Amino acid sequence: MMNTSALPSMLDHTRRKSESDAAHPLLKVENLSVRFDGAPAGINVVDDVSFAVAKGRTLCIVGESGCGKSVTALALMGLLPTPPARIVGGRALFDGKDLLALPDRERADMRGNQTAMIFQEPMTSLNPVFTVGDQITEGILRHRKISKAAASERALEMLRRVRIPAPEKRMRAFPHELSGGMRQRVMIAMALANEPQLLIADEPTTALDVTIQAQIIALIHQLQKESGMAMILITHDLGVVAEVADEVVVMYAGRVVESGPVEDIFADPQHPYTIGLMGSVPSLGRRQGRLTTIPGTVPPAELMPRGCRFSPRCPFADQRCVSDPPPLIELSPGHRARCWYAPLELHREPIR
Amino acid sequence: MNTQASDIIIESTGLVKHFGGGGLLSSPTIVRAVDGVSMAVKRGETFAIVGESGCGKSTLGRLLLRLIEPTAGDVRYEGRSILGLPPNEMRKLRREMQIIFQDPFGSLNPRMNVRDIVGEPIWLHGLAHGAEKQERVADLLRTVGLIPAHGERYPHEFSGGQRQRIGIARALAGEPKLIIGDEPVSALDVSIQAQIINLLEHLKDRFGLTLVIIAHDLAVIRHMSDRVAVMYLGEIVELSDTDDLFDDPLHPYTQALLTAIPVPSPVNRQPKPLLQGDVPSPAAPPSGCRFHTRCPHAKARCREEHPRLEAAADGRQVACHFWREIQNAGSGALTAPPASPALTKRLALYKTWRERHDKTATPGL
Numbered sequence: 001m002m003n004t005s006a007l008p009s010m011l012d013h014t015r016r017k018s019e020s021d022a023a024h025p026l027l028k029v030e031n032l033s034v035r036f037d038g039a040p041a042g043i044n045v046v047d048d049v050s051f052a053v054a055k056g057r058t059l060c061i062v063g064e065s066g067c068g069k070s071v072t073a074l075a076l077m078g079l080l081p082t083p084p085a086r087i088v089g090g091r092a093l094f095d096g097k098d099l100l101a102l103p104d105r106e107r108a109d110m111r112g113n114q115t116a117m118i119f120q121e122p123m124t125s126l127n128p129v130f131t132v133g134d135q136i137t138e139g140i141l142r143h144r145k146i147s148k149a150a151a152s153e154r155a156l157e158m159l160r161r162v163r164i165p166a167p168e169k170r171m172r173a174f175p176h177e178l179s180g181g182m183r184q185r186v187m188i189a190m191a192l193a194n195e196p197q198l199l200i201a202d203e204p205t206t207a208l209d210v211t212i213q214a215q216i217i218a219l220i221h222q223l224q225k226e227s228g229m230a231m232i233l234i235t236h237d238l239g240v241v242a243e244v245a246d247e248v249v250v251m252y253a254g255r256v257v258e259s260g261p262v263e264d265i266f267a268d269p270q271h272p273y274t275i276g277l278m279g280s281v282p283s284l285g286r287r288q289g290r291l292t293t294i295p296g297t298v299p300p301a302e303l304m305p306r307g308c309r310f311s312p313r314c315p316f317a318d319q320r321c322v323s324d325p326p327p328l329i330e331l332s333p334g335h336r337a338r339c340w341y342a343p344l345e346l347h348r349e350p351i352r
Numbered sequence: 353m354n355t356q357a358s359d360i361i362i363e364s365t366g367l368v369k370h371f372g373g374g375g376l377l378s379s380p381t382i383v384r385a386v387d388g389v390s391m392a393v394k395r396g397e398t399f400a401i402v403g404e405s406g407c408g409k410s411t412l413g414r415l416l417l418r419l420i421e422p423t424a425g426d427v428r429y430e431g432r433s434i435l436g437l438p439p440n441e442m443r444k445l446r447r448e449m450q451i452i453f454q455d456p457f458g459s460l461n462p463r464m465n466v467r468d469i470v471g472e473p474i475w476l477h478g479l480a481h482g483a484e485k486q487e488r489v490a491d492l493l494r495t496v497g498l499i500p501a502h503g504e505r506y507p508h509e510f511s512g513g514q515r516q517r518i519g520i521a522r523a524l525a526g527e528p529k530l531i532i533g534d535e536p537v538s539a540l541d542v543s544i545q546a547q548i549i550n551l552l553e554h555l556k557d558r559f560g561l562t563l564v565i566i567a568h569d570l571a572v573i574r575h576m577s578d579r580v581a582v583m584y585l586g587e588i589v590e591l592s593d594t595d596d597l598f599d600d601p602l603h604p605y606t607q608a609l610l611t612a613i614p615v616p617s618p619v620n621r622q623p624k625p626l627l628q629g630d631v632p633s634p635a636a637p638p639s640g641c642r643f644h645t646r647c648p649h650a651k652a653r654c655r656e657e658h659p660r661l662e663a664a665a666d667g668r669q670v671a672c673h674f675w676r677e678i679q680n681a682g683s684g685a686l687t688a689p690p691a692s693p694a695l696t697k698r699l700a701l702y703k704t705w706r707e708r709h710d711k712t713a714t715p716g717l
């Protein structure tokens with residue numbers, strides 16, 4: 001599997017110009033807002049979301065069901081179903097171009113080429129009536145002017161690169177003949193076949209068993225190191241975040257509540273939601289009493305407060321939190337939290 | 353937490369369940385879902401069964417409750433075999449042994465309102481009637497953190513966590529002694545999962561229940577359970593007290609499982625030795641030790657000779673020819689990173705504010 005140095009040569013040479021500037025973000029999302037038709041006025045499913053990813057870096061978006069993490073990803077990929085979802089504000093600058101303003105045609109040319117996405121359940125993303133080899137080959141032919149034989153050769157090389165045993169045989173296999181872990185490897189092979197600069201992975205290991213999850217995470221990490229692509233990994237699993245992230249964005253009910261370098265998020269969590277979430281995860285060490293919990297559930301759109309959306313579940317919340325939306329405050333370089341009372345120990349006295 | 357060792361509430365001996373290979377219409381390949389499982393659950397403990405997809409853990413759970421009939425072997429509940437019981441006696445017994453399913457969307461009847469769903473076992477077992485029954489239903493809903501007014505609603509009107517609470521209320525309605533939870537929290541979001549784990553622990557203490565938790569999430573298991581059985585391809589490969597298992601895993605499969613868990617700390621990231629390949633099909637389990645195809649320590653003997661579950665120190669059991677040597681290799685113990693000082697401080701603050709909040713607002717678990 002170490003024959004990766006030979007790979008990039010056969011692909012196009014047109015996308016190498018941005019390589020020089022690693023500090024410059026490859027993707028810069030600014031104030032993205034998405035609205036569902038019929039939602040109450042002013043309640044966006046994704047609200048004023050900003051973040052950036054640089055080449056070779058991994059940004060993890062963490063949050064629970066309904067936090068807007070998948071909608072954000074679909075908006076970036078141009079895969080939002082409209083209606084009901086509509087982008088109502090913001091920009092997403094990719095290599096200087098605003099992805100959200102591109103015509104559909106150009107968007108389709110980028111998808112699976114400069115940008116690629118893998119999903120939680122590979123079976124719903126693979127076509128059951130075509131062989132694995134045909135599907136990867138098709139993706140390559142869509143974006144490259146090469147012969148079918150060369151594309152097929154490239155597909156085989158990708159299967160080898162994602163460490164699928166007996167790749168020649170697997171080329172002719174149908175998706176249902178593969179295990180969950182193997183299907184996810186096929187998805188990864190397909191997503192990376194055109195050497196994207198940005199990979200968006202939406203819960204890529206959630207449906208997999210622990211030992212297979214560990215294999216897939218290690219594989220994605222290795223491939224990213226080899227190719228230098230940027231990655232947005234969407235997950236609910238703080239363990240996965242700790243293992244792969246460089247930067248973290250914590251989302252709650254459509255808003256970014258905390259963001260920063262991964263070390264800061266784990267060593268110095270600031271938002272009450274982040275703190276509650278960390279307390280909710282059972283420790284791998286010896287038991288230390290009952291879990292800390294976040295009470296209640298995410299409110300439905302009709303009941304979403306105007307102010308901080310976490311306020312109905314937050315033990316620290318007061319009237320100000322309910323009525324005034326807190327800004328994202330920078331607490332240390334690059335580390336921001338959307339809370340009126342961060343850092344909590346300065347604003348919230350211990351009580352007996 | 354444990355009572356005396358002799359007080360066994362439910363046990364299985366040589367339990368086997370094979371699917372297929374039977375009549376004209378069934379598949380000719382035999383799937384060995386559960387293959388010779390012997391284990392005993394003590395009264396009052398939380399016993400966990402852990403393993404990956406296809407290891408037979410859910411089938412074992414259903415066999416223990418006799419929701420499916422075994423191919424061979426025996427299940428004894430409070431000392432007597434339940435396999436030969438006639439239907440009416442079995443029905444009486446079902447009151448005492450309940451199950452909670454993973455999918456709170458699929459396990460509640462969508463055409464029944466919550467009052468009827470929770471009230472059905474009370475009616476079925478003739479535990480109460482009329483106003484007394486309604487009072488019990490209201491009590492049960494309060495017990496699981498819902499409000500009695502929710503009784504008028506239907507399952508689709510609830511979130512996943514609330515539906516799981518309804519499922520738990522229904523399981524409690526017959527005043528059970530034993531509850532088997534088949535992945536009871538794995539379909540839930542992290543914050544909701546924590547609520548349900550705490551609820552189950554609270555109910556266990558309050559009603560003196562015995563819990564059997566079937567799960568794949570090792571952190572949940574470490575948190576909740578007193579003892580753990582690790583399954584691989586239909587067999588128990590290790591059975592041990594929870595802390596011993598996590599501090600000093602004996603079987604190479606247990607070691608691999610623990611190594612594979614993502615560690616929730618970004619400091620000292622290191623590549624880890626990982627198991628290669630997939631779990632073989634339970635329709636064609638490997639010869640000898642079933643784990644030998646993926647085991648980093650496998651030797652010739654492992655391919656030929658099937659290891660028996662043998663006794664180790666501290667009441668532990670392990671099915672491996674070479675567990676003594678492997679244990680000394682010192683691999684696999686889980687070192688959980690401590691929470692950061694800032695997190696510890698803020699979590700403590702969070703807890704005190706939550707407690708105060710709970711006293712003033714509506715109670716919830």
